[in-house]
Amino acid sequence: MASGGGDNELEVSNKQVIFKNYVSGFPKESDMYLNTNGTIKLKVPEGSNGLLVKNLHLSCDPYMCNLMKKPISSTTNSFEPGSPIFGFGVAKVVDSGNPKFKKGDLVWGKSGWEEYSLITDVQNLLKIEHTDVPLSYYTGILGMPGLTAYSGFYDVCSPKKGEYVFISAASGAVGQLVGQFAKLLGCYVVGSAGSKEKVDLLKNKFKFDEAFNYKEEPDLDAALKRYFPEGIDIYFENVGGKMLDAVLLNMKTHGRIAVCGMISQYNLEKLEGVHNLVHMIYKRVHMKAFVFSDYYHLYPKFLDLVLPHIAEGKIVYLEDIAEGLESGPAALVGLFSGLNVGKQVVLVAQE
Amino acid sequence: MASGGGDNELEVSNKQVIFKNYVSGFPKESDMYLNTNGTIKLKVPEGSNGLLVKNLHLSCDPYMCNLMKKPISSTTNSFEPGSPIFGFGVAKVVDSGNPKFKKGDLVWGKSGWEEYSLITDVQNLLKIEHTDVPLSYYTGILGMPGLTAYSGFYDVCSPKKGEYVFISAASGAVGQLVGQFAKLLGCYVVGSAGSKEKVDLLKNKFKFDEAFNYKEEPDLDAALKRYFPEGIDIYFENVGGKMLDAVLLNMKTHGRIAVCGMISQYNLEKLEGVHNLVHMIYKRVHMKAFVFSDYYHLYPKFLDLVLPHIAEGKIVYLEDIAEGLESGPAALVGLFSGLNVGKQVVLVAQE
Numbered sequence: 028m029a030s031g032g033g034d035n036e037l038e039v040s041n042k043q044v045i046f047k048n049y050v051s052g053f054p055k056e057s058d059m060y061l062n063t064n065g066t067i068k069l070k071v072p073e074g075s076n077g078l079l080v081k082n083l084h085l086s087c088d089p090y091m092c093n094l095m096k097k098p099i100s101s102t103t104n105s106f107e108p109g110s111p112i113f114g115f116g117v118a119k120v121v122d123s124g125n126p127k128f129k130k131g132d133l134v135w136g137k138s139g140w141e142e143y144s145l146i147t148d149v150q151n152l153l154k155i156e157h158t159d160v161p162l163s164y165y166t167g168i169l170g171m172p173g174l175t176a177y178s179g180f181y182d183v184c185s186p187k188k189g190e191y192v193f194i195s196a197a198s199g200a201v202g203q204l205v206g207q208f209a210k211l212l213g214c215y216v217v218g219s220a221g222s223k224e225k226v227d228l229l230k231n232k233f234k235f236d237e238a239f240n241y242k243e244e245p246d247l248d249a250a251l252k253r254y255f256p257e258g259i260d261i262y263f264e265n266v267g268g269k270m271l272d273a274v275l276l277n278m279k280t281h282g283r284i285a286v287c288g289m290i291s292q293y294n295l296e297k298l299e300g301v302h303n304l305v306h307m308i309y310k311r312v313h314m315k316a317f318v319f320s321d322y323y324h325l326y327p328k329f330l331d332l333v334l335p336h337i338a339e340g341k342i343v344y345l346e347d348i349a350e351g352l353e354s355g356p357a358a359l360v361g362l363f364s365g366l367n368v369g370k371q372v373v374l375v376a377q378e
Numbered sequence: 379m380a381s382g383g384g385d386n387e388l389e390v391s392n393k394q395v396i397f398k399n400y401v402s403g404f405p406k407e408s409d410m411y412l413n414t415n416g417t418i419k420l421k422v423p424e425g426s427n428g429l430l431v432k433n434l435h436l437s438c439d440p441y442m443c444n445l446m447k448k449p450i451s452s453t454t455n456s457f458e459p460g461s462p463i464f465g466f467g468v469a470k471v472v473d474s475g476n477p478k479f480k481k482g483d484l485v486w487g488k489s490g491w492e493e494y495s496l497i498t499d500v501q502n503l504l505k506i507e508h509t510d511v512p513l514s515y516y517t518g519i520l521g522m523p524g525l526t527a528y529s530g531f532y533d534v535c536s537p538k539k540g541e542y543v544f545i546s547a548a549s550g551a552v553g554q555l556v557g558q559f560a561k562l563l564g565c566y567v568v569g570s571a572g573s574k575e576k577v578d579l580l581k582n583k584f585k586f587d588e589a590f591n592y593k594e595e596p597d598l599d600a601a602l603k604r605y606f607p608e609g610i611d612i613y614f615e616n617v618g619g620k621m622l623d624a625v626l627l628n629m630k631t632h633g634r635i636a637v638c639g640m641i642s643q644y645n646l647e648k649l650e651g652v653h654n655l656v657h658m659i660y661k662r663v664h665m666k667a668f669v670f671s672d673y674y675h676l677y678p679k680f681l682d683l684v685l686p687h688i689a690e691g692k693i694v695y696l697e698d699i700a701e702g703l704e705s706g707p708a709a710l711v712g713l714f715s716g717l718n719v720g721k722q723v724v725l726v727a728q729e
Contacts, residue, residue: 099660267656292656300651305618305643307667309450314665316658 041067044140044355046106050095053294053363058095059112059356067143071124077147078128080118082138083378085352086166087359087371088114088200089265089290111139112359117155117165118144119378125149133158133378135165140355142375151320157334161346162378167200167370168333168344171319175287176204177329178322183285183315184261188213191255193274196265197238198225198345200370201287205263206235207342214261217254219270221365228368232343247273258282264314266291268299275303278310286316294363345369392418395491395706397457401446404645404714409446410463410707418494422475428498429479431469433489434729436703437517438710438722439465439551440616440641462490463710468506468516469495470729476500484509484729486516491706493726502671508685512697513729518551518721519684519695522670526638527555528680529673534636534666535612539564542606544625547616548589549576549696551721552638556614557586558693565612568605570621572716579719583694598624609633615665617642619650626654629661637667645714696720 043062050058071079091114098105106112116138120128128134128149136152138144146152155165167173179201180186192209194202197218206229209216217237218229229238237254244250251259251273258279264271267289274284292298307314336342347367349358355373362371394413401409422430442465449456457463467489471479479485479500487503489495497503506516518524530552531537543560545553548569557580560567568588569580580589588605595601602610602624609630615622618640625635643649658665687693698718700709706724713722 093660271655286655286658289656289659298653298656300653301655302649302651304622304637304652305640305649307637307665308640308669309444311667311669311672313667314658316662316664318659318662321662 037069038066039069039143041065041142042352043111043142044352046095046108046110046112048108049097049105050092051097052296054092054095054360056356056360059359061353061356065141067141067145069121069143071122071145074124075145075147076125076149077145078120078125078134078149078152079122079143079145080134080138081121081143082116082118082141082375084117084163084166085138085140085355085373085375086115086170086172087355087362087367087373088171089288089293089362091359092293092363111141113137113139115166115171116375117162117170118146128152128154133162133165135170140352140373142352151323153326157330160334160337163346163348163372163374164337164344166372167346168204168337168342169330172200172370173204173333174322174326174329175319176201176208177333178319178325179263179285179287179317180205180208180261182322182325183317184263184283186212186214186261190214190260191258191279192216192261192263193251193255193259194218194263194265195241195270195274196220196288196290197229197235198233198368199265202263202265203229203233203345203369204342206233209261210234210236211336211341224368225365228345232345241270248276251277261285263287264289268292268301272301272303275301275306275312278306278312280310282310282312284312284314286314290363346372348372348374350374388420389417390420390494392416392493393703394462394493395703397446397459397461397463399459400448400456401443402448403647405443405446405711407707407711410710412704412707416492418492418496420472420494422473422496425475426496426498427476427500428496429471429476429485429500429503430473431485431489431495431497432472433467433469433491433493433495433726435468435514435517436489436491436706436724436726437466437521437523438706438713438718438724439522440639440644440713442710443644443714462492464488464490466517466522467726468513468521469497479503479505484513484516486521491703491724493703502674504677508681511685511688514697514699514723514725515688515695517723518697519555519688519693520681523551523721524555524684525673525677525680526670527552527559528684529670529676530614530636530638530668531556531559531612533673533676534668535614535634537563537565537612541565541611542609542630543567543612543614544602544606544610545569545614545616546592546621546625547571547639547641548586549579549584549719550616553614553616554580554584554696554720555693557584560612561585561587562687562692570617575719576716579696583696592621599627602628612636614638615640619643619652623652623654626652626657626663629657629663631661633661633663635663635665637665641714697723699723699725701725
């Protein structure tokens with residue numbers, strides 16, 4: 028459906044995943060809908076220094092369910108009811124009002140869940156320079172989850188060779204990378220996940236030393252004592268709640284906890300209590316929450332490390348690709364019931 | 379009651395506070411008893427490199443109630459049933475088997491709750507060089523609580539001028555010092571305590587900007603929002619539980635929590651749940667538990683800072699002195715019901 032004036036004024040159809048209204052508890056597919064009636068001009072408005080991009084790959088990430096809730100304060104973000112949801116994605120520049128980008132550039136950063144987006148906040152948009160890897164990797168291993176894993180493990184955890192590392196939600200986009208970084212450094216690495224298939228992946232594909240299915244462990248404390256009889260030096264926290272409580276009983280002196288996420292808590296009406304914080308004192312535990320966006324300055328150093336490892340097959344990476352924007356809501360919601368195996372991506376369009 | 383052979387073999391009466399048996403929940407006075415039948419030779423045994431000391435001041439500290447519980451693992455300490463309890467104290471060397479100390483030296487460090495102690499582990503015993511202050515100060519402002527406040531505030535919290543600082547159990551030995559350090563640095567300082575008398579002290583004697591009685595605040599979150607409308611940069615955590623939960627809702631981005639103690643949790647049969655840890659992620663909060671003994675290397679630097687401030691009256695310090703070893707059990711147990719005002723010390727003997 029093209030209409031309008033000259034070439035530059037081309038207006039095309041623009042399918043969008045629209046957010047219906049604030050959610051409490053678990054998000055459902057029906058909290059979003061596909062709008063097929065929208066159109067967009069493939070041109071940056073006069074005077075704007077933004078970009079008009081064609082979205083190629085969209086990323087499904089756990090933090091996104093927090094954006095479905097009513098903002099808890101003026102400093103937190105939420106999706107806007109009636110507007111497309113947004114997240115990280117890989118896109119191609121169709122028109123640029125910004126001297127840093129030109130038509131044809133590939134970028135990754137925050138974009139909308141729609142075929143085309145007008146991006147006005149280009150500050151944290153990164154140009155993709157290395158294209159000898161699948162472009163979808165920039166939603167994962169080379170994008171936000173990659174930089175999250177890198178900065179969380181190397182900066183927050185201050186890891187040393189030989190240390191004992193535990194990762195929860197370990198088969199997710201971030202966890203699988205943290206585990207591989209830790210193995211490359213010479214750590215002992217155990218991961219937890221929520222299915223036999225994921226546990227097999229951790230052991231066989233990602234080469235963790237051990238992995239277990241937390242759903243089959245009635246006593247998480249006992250499970251951790253089995254895998255870490257001498258205790259845990261580093262816990263990479265993705266789930267929170269009961270797992271954190273069990274971990275706190277098993278930390279070694281001067282242990283470090285990098286708090287990356289607490290997916291078990293995001294969809295609860297009432298947050299679970301963590302009872303064993305007092306054990307932080309007995310073991311002088313250091314617990315730090317972080318987000319990758321405080322670490323953009325490390326991105327070039329991160330690429331220098333990870334690109335050769337990918338090329339040499341020393342780091343493997345698994346994606347779960349849902350095809351078509353219309354499959355997006357189901358893919359996103361599936362994250363919270365653990366349906367995806369590997370990094371969940373939505374393929375909107377081939378380049 | 380002196381008996382025995384020559385002068386060096388002098389045996390004297392040695393009253394002791396004996397630990398009866400492991401406690402669960404709140405310790406009571408009756409969990410200890412005074413043994414008045416003991417004797418001790420005022421001489422270090424042949425071949426020992428320990429010290430025989432006369433105890434002058436003994437320190438009552440919150441962590442001691444943890445020593446009354448059954449050890450939770452092989453790496454935790456407990457008092458030994460049937461033996462004297464122990465803690466920090468100021469003592470005078472009566473006989474020395476160690477070249478680093480001589481008879482007449484004043485020391486502070488770990489000693490027994492008794493009139494005389496044989497100290498075999500002298501590694502963390504410090505010689506008192508500055509005696510132009512009350513010797514009891516070495517159980518508090520110049521001892522373990524002082525170094526705790528100093529290392530916790532300056533090292534763990536990385537404070538900056540103008541930051542917003544909240545201290546719980548603020549009238550205690552550590553809290554009153556942290557608040558004064560923070561004021562000296564130019565921070566805005568609010569403290570919580572459990573009585574009107576303590577709140578008045580915080581405001582009038584220790585010059586906190588504000589203070590409140592947590593027992594009179596049905597909604598701690600609302601109280602903190604009143605005192606910190608823009609949020610908290612630094613929380614010096616002494617209590618845990620509900621207070622921590624309320625604080626987590628009010629931290630600023632990149633806020634820091636120094637976990638010094640969680641006195642509200644020490645005597646509970648079942649630990650309270652902390653529900654708002656997920657807010658650490660939203661604000662990238664850094665929470666670190668620490669103990670002063672990791673910071674002995676900072677002790678000289680700490681003295682350089684604090685001694686002139688004491689001399690000039692820029693730091694004030696309040697003690698609550700119980701006279702006589704026999705008053706020790708009541709003084710110690712009183713800590714946990716908040717009876718003491720200022721640092722609780724037991725005076726065993728004048729120098």
